[in-house]
Amino acid sequence: MSLLQKAKMMPSRKAAGIHAHDKWGFLYITPFFTIFLLFGLLPILFTVYLAFYHWELLSEANYYVGFQNFSELIKDPYFWIAVRNTFSIFFISFVPQTIVALLLAVVLANPHLKFAMFWRTMLLIPWITSVLAVGIVFSQLFGREFGMINVAMQYLGLPQVDWVGGTIPSQVAIATMINWRWVGYNALIYLAAILAIPKELYESAEIDGASRWQTFIYVTIPQLRNTLTFMLVVGTIGGLQTFLEPLIYGGATGGDSRQFSTLTLYLFEQAFINGRFGYAAAIGIAITIIVVIISFLNYLGSRKIAGEEGVKS
Amino acid sequence: MKKVTRNRKAIVAVAGALSLAATTLMTAPAHAATTKLTIWSFGNVIDTSLQAEYLKLHPEIEIVIKKGDLDQHHSGLKNALYSNVQPDVAAVELSYMGEFRNYSKYLTDLNSLSPSATTIKDDYLPWRWDQMKAPDGAQLGVPTDVGGLAVAYRVDLFKKAGLPTDREKVAALWPTWDKFIEVGKQYKAKTKSNFIDTTGAIFGAVLNQGTEKYVSADGRLIYSTNPTVQRAFTTTANASNAKIGSLIPQYSPDWGVGMNKGTFATILAPAWMLTYIKQYAPKTKGMWDVAAVPGKGGNMGGSALTIPKKAVHAKEAWDFIRWYLAPEQQTKLFLDPKNGAFPTTVSAYENAKVVGYKDPFFNNAPIGAIYSQSATTLKPIALGNKDRTIDNTFGQALSRVMLGKQSSSAAWGQALSDIKRAVG
Numbered sequence: 001m002s003l004l005q006k007a008k009m010m011p012s013r014k015a016a017g018i019h020a021h022d023k024w025g026f027l028y029i030t031p032f033f034t035i036f037l038l039f040g041l042l043p044i045l046f047t048v049y050l051a052f053y054h055w056e057l058l059s060e061a062n063y064y065v066g067f068q069n070f071s072e073l074i075k076d077p078y079f080w081i082a083v084r085n086t087f088s089i090f091f092i093s094f095v096p097q098t099i100v101a102l103l104l105a106v107v108l109a110n111p112h113l114k115f116a117m118f119w120r121t122m123l124l125i126p127w128i129t130s131v132l133a134v135g136i137v138f139s140q141l142f143g144r145e146f147g148m149i150n151v152a153m154q155y156l157g158l159p160q161v162d163w164v165g166g167t168i169p170s171q172v173a174i175a176t177m178i179n180w181r182w183v184g185y186n187a188l189i190y191l192a193a194i195l196a197i198p199k200e201l202y203e204s205a206e207i208d209g210a211s212r213w214q215t216f217i218y219v220t221i222p223q224l225r226n227t228l229t230f231m232l233v234v235g236t237i238g239g240l241q242t243f244l245e246p247l248i249y250g251g252a253t254g255g256d257s258r259q260f261s262t263l264t265l266y267l268f269e270q271a272f273i274n275g276r277f278g279y280a281a282a283i284g285i286a287i288t289i290i291v292v293i294i295s296f297l298n299y300l301g302s303r304k305i306a307g308e309e310g311v312k313s
Numbered sequence: 314m315k316k317v318t319r320n321r322k323a324i325v326a327v328a329g330a331l332s333l334a335a336t337t338l339m340t341a342p343a344h345a346a347t348t349k350l351t352i353w354s355f356g357n358v359i360d361t362s363l364q365a366e367y368l369k370l371h372p373e374i375e376i377v378i379k380k381g382d383l384d385q386h387h388s389g390l391k392n393a394l395y396s397n398v399q400p401d402v403a404a405v406e407l408s409y410m411g412e413f414r415n416y417s418k419y420l421t422d423l424n425s426l427s428p429s430a431t432t433i434k435d436d437y438l439p440w441r442w443d444q445m446k447a448p449d450g451a452q453l454g455v456p457t458d459v460g461g462l463a464v465a466y467r468v469d470l471f472k473k474a475g476l477p478t479d480r481e482k483v484a485a486l487w488p489t490w491d492k493f494i495e496v497g498k499q500y501k502a503k504t505k506s507n508f509i510d511t512t513g514a515i516f517g518a519v520l521n522q523g524t525e526k527y528v529s530a531d532g533r534l535i536y537s538t539n540p541t542v543q544r545a546f547t548t549t550a551n552a553s554n555a556k557i558g559s560l561i562p563q564y565s566p567d568w569g570v571g572m573n574k575g576t577f578a579t580i581l582a583p584a585w586m587l588t589y590i591k592q593y594a595p596k597t598k599g600m601w602d603v604a605a606v607p608g609k610g611g612n613m614g615g616s617a618l619t620i621p622k623k624a625v626h627a628k629e630a631w632d633f634i635r636w637y638l639a640p641e642q643q644t645k646l647f648l649d650p651k652n653g654a655f656p657t658t659v660s661a662y663e664n665a666k667v668v669g670y671k672d673p674f675f676n677n678a679p680i681g682a683i684y685s686q687s688a689t690t691l692k693p694i695a696l697g698n699k700d701r702t703i704d705n706t707f708g709q710a711l712s713r714v715m716l717g718k719q720s721s722s723a724a725w726g727q728a729l730s731d732i733k734r735a736v737g
Contacts, residue, residue: 056418057395145561146570166559167718252384253705256712257719272388274702274735 050281057275069282079283082260082266083290085171089246089262090239093175093182098231101183102224106216107189120191123184134177137246142173142249164250169260174260177245182238186231193227194220229302236294240287243268263287341350346375348629353379353393354404355386357588357654358457358616359637360646367636373640374629379727382564384701387413390621394419399621405454406616408704410444411528411696413452413619421620422451426631430455436640440693441657445617453639454617458646458654460583461687462518462606462613465590468676469600470578474503480678484605490548493607497557500578510568512549512558513711514581516702519545521611521694528697536703537729546728547705550714550721560715569593570668581606583613584684587653591674603678610687612694615657647681650674655684662689699736706731 051069055062073079108119126134141148142163150160163173197220205215221228242265246254252269254261261269264287271280352359359378368374381389381398381445387409392659393399394416405413413420423430430452434442437456445454464487468478487493493515497508509515520526523541528534536542552558559577561567571577572594580586582603590601618638620630636642643656644667653672661667664683670681697703710728713719719727 057391058419092660143565143567145559145567145576146574147567161562162716165718253709256709256716272392273384273705275391 015241026154047281047284050278051285053278053283055276055278057277059275062278065278069279070285072279073282078258078261079266079286080259082254082263084168084261085258085260086240086242089175089178089242089260091235092171093178094232094239095234096175097179097183097186098228098235100179101186102190102221103182104187105194106220108191109194122189123187125184127185129181131181131244132248134181135245136241138173138177138180138245139249164255164294165257165259167257170255170260174242174245174249177249178242189231190224190227193224197223229298233295233298233302236298237291240264240291240294263290275287317624327638330371332438347373349375349377350402350626350628350629350633351377351379351384351400352404352633353381353390353400353403354402355381355383355406355521357585357592357652358404358618360649360652360654362649362651363637363642367633370636371632373631376633383408384705388702394621397623399623401624401626403619403621404457404616405619407444407460407612407614407696408464408701410454410617411700412698414445414447415698416453416695417449417453419455419622420451421622421624421627421633422453423455423620424452426620426627433635433639435541435693436658436660438657438659438688441615442594442693444693444696455634456617456620456657457618457638458585458643459657459684459688459691460585460612460614461655461684461691462521462611463582463584463603463680463683463687464579464606465582465587465603465675466579466599467575467597467600468602470504470506470575474500474578476500478602480604481601481637483602487607489553490515491551494548494552494555494557497552498555501557506575507559508557509552509579509581510559510561511563512552513708514563515552516545516549516707516711517613518581518606518611519548519608521613522606522608523611523694524692525695526697527700527703528531528695530695532695532697534676534697536732536736542707543725546725547721549711550724553711553715554721555615558715564589573597582616584653584655584680585614587672587675587680588651591651591653598674601674601678602676603672603683605683610690612687612691653680655688657688661685702735703732706735 002271052064052066053062054065069171104123107113108116108123113119142150144150144162144164147163149163154160161169163169187247201223202215205219241264242262246260246262246265247268250260252265252273254265254269263283267280267283267287270276270283318401364376364378368376380386383406386404387406390400390403390405393403396683433455434452437461441456441459442452442458443454447453464483466483471478471483476499476556476676477486486496500506500508520541525535525539526542527536529539559571561571561576572580572590573596575597580590587603618634620627620634624630638658640656640658640660643658643659644655645662646652646654647656647661647667648670650673656662656667666680668685670679672680674715707728710719710724710731711729714721714724
């Protein structure tokens, strides 16, 4: 994705039309498109087909229902709860995650930092940890009665929090799992972007007598605009797919009052627990539509940011 | 492009979910095994020491076990039955039998194998045997164990609370569920501690003391009108409102901690639950005892082993099942101090060793006598296609009551509309 963006920034080749030697290119891209066709396009088409059917695995009677799955979905309160949860979990994970990752990146970008390589590597360790392991460990930490976090809070004289039953606490717990895994990765991306900022900007800021904080706000952040937009796009798409963390945390319904049921989890529940594959396919299409809308908003936003930058430079 | 990533991720996620909580136990034999027998199960259906014994008898076999939790195991199995990659042996739990026994197209008719399942049929409790009989007459599974109901209680904690500790007297404390809740209140008032691990467990117990739960004998859905279901729901809600239970979910890590620390004094225990107690709280050995359940006896849980149609080693699978579930092995499992699953083989109920068995873990409670008496008096409950979905939905509703999020009647109403949507 970042490569793509860079490619877009490069001056486009004037030469249009396909030359003879370009035909070999098709051969090179064949493996990807074959796999994409089999595992990407066909499932997508089949999903669309399924969405118009009442479809159960191992059932003999699957029949066409038209738009019934969709009209049910619009009126389904649990679907809208899942929409709400997906976005609220996204916000309580994305915002702190970005702030912490930025701060970490600034610290790591400091040229006087000892063992810089070691710290950078350490940041990636959570990211390569299996989500399952993260989910299981955090579920124990957030346990209602004897979870370490509640025990620690009790020790500090704080009230006990129901990290599973409560809507906001449970979502905070899930956001914590997501953050723990992704902060380091994000920090590395920001670090790369910070290291790419021309030194001259910092030097002139220093000459102008800017404080560290001012340098961060007026030099670093504006220079990270593109990266921030990119992370927002990737983050929203990732956020809309939050699945395994809530599944491990509280099963397919996302808690007894669906307090942390997300969109993909609801899809999973309908398909693999209730066996309603047609309805689940309709949910899948709804997720796609939501992703398209969000991506479009992101696109508008990023164009605006890119435009501003153009004026400045 | 984004759609592609989404789908790919979904596939990865589903694959992850299937391996979630799934541990693959490989038994690597020192000798050259030629046949790899794949078994998909959950919980304690396949006992490791019996498995090792089988491998000793059959050096040519290697057993690969994939374990998942109850719902994940069954949804994974259903997907597998739809595809071409199938295990050689698959466990099916009672709450899923009503559904899986319809799949004679996807599961092997054991009567058609050689030797036919009819040759071993008489070894088993007839009603447990029939639970995996397909509507078309095919026999799709062999029953593993029977879960007669009882209550496991902590003798030391009962003593501290000034309650009787003798199992007969303890049982006399709670002839009915209302009395059980009363005793719970007394216990809580005296000790400030919880009486039962989770009040939610009462629902299943009361339900299984009836003769019908979600479907009638002739197959109609009666979950909303059946008085047994209503009684089970209100009894459980009453127990929750009386605050006699902890809020710890069963089988969670906290459950084990609570059991070891004595956070609760009782656990409703079908026979197989004894195995879990031994596993989760080995240090509490000798502190427990077992008493009769309030109300009358009932069966809760139990499984069956099946052979999917596309199993690669169907013959070896059938050999394994016949050996593993034979009367000798089932008896052995029950008498194993680490286990406690109660046999479905009728000869066991007259076996002096079984009937006379006293479990040292449970203060030498005569669990052989307790469970064999309940096994012989049990009556089957009509099974429905969607039993597990309904179980889970009522369970969530009762959990909302337990956490004080909803009143009993509001939770009941929401459960009924949720079930109606999911089941019809």
